[in-house]
Amino acid sequence: MQPIRVLIVDDHAVFAEALAARLRREPDLVVLPVAPDGRRALALTATERPHVLVLDLALGAENGLDVLDRVRERHPHVRVVVLSATDEVDAIVQAVRRGAVGFLAKTESAELVARVVRGAARRGGWLPPDVLGDVLRRLLDGGAERDGTRLPAGLTPREREVLQCMVDGLNRAQIAERLGLSANTVRTHTQNLLAKLDVHSVLEAITLAMRAGMRPGRRD
The missing domain is CATH 1.10.10.10 (Winged helix-like DNA-binding domain superfamily/Winged helix DNA-binding domain)
Structure with missing residues (x-):
């Protein structure tokens, strides 16, 4: 199968580079240079054509949800998985409503991140099982x-x-x-x-x- 091209968007350089290094060990993943902000994320998305973005919601002064909006508007076929320091239901619901297909807390293992990235590339999705019911109820409204x-x-x-x-x-x-x-x-x-x-x-x-x-x- 075609390797999955992954772009990590995170302004926490140590965390992002460590995650990128770990994901590069997966033979079916091609990890692009890390984007520390929305401007760089959009530029790399346009030139490198990732299949999946792994996006933090806190990008310094930027709101990751706004970056998500711009990515979805300009590159609707790119799949976005949010990787965040929070796992609050409100944040998950907002991200899903704006086009994210997955949501992971930063405390999750790199193995799970890789699995969710693969699922996203294959048109799947993933949410934390313990909040799935609450999230769906909020989405249904x-x-x-x-x-x-x-x-x-x-x-x-x-x-x-x-x-x-x-x-x-x-x-x-x-x-x-x-x-x-x-x-x-x-x-x-x-x-x-x-x-x-x-x-x-x-x-x-x-x-x-x-x-x-x-x-x-x-x-x-």
Whole structure:
């Protein structure tokens, strides 16, 4: 597979360079020079074409969310994973609403950062499991009863089953076990789902499904 190009955006030089050095040990990751601020991040994104940005929310006098907005506006295909000193629900909700597909606390291991980067590059998403429910509830803010969201009519029964499993919080291996499918088949169904729902990550698919009335544990 094509190596994943990663750009770390963080003004904490010691932390950023240590993370970059660790991620460079991963054979499938190509880590670009660290960007200490939004201006450098945008310049490197334009010239180096990263697949994934790993973005801190505190960039000196800059707000990382504003950098996220500019990246998403100018380079909508770049996937953004926030790596922050905070894991507060408010910060996570704001980042996801503005286009981030993943959110990690800086206390997490480099191994998890690498795994989330890989997932983001493959149109996946990741949030801390202990706050996932709270974040989704905040994102929904009233749900389908208010905005009338509906799922596309073209979803197959199997795709709906896979989507329900996602809403239930299952990962790909767990979905495969529940439905008696191979991991590759689940991957194919997931890719088809994202395309039909016109979303870019599993997190967005779950949010849309819950706005349309799906809930954890429901089988109808």
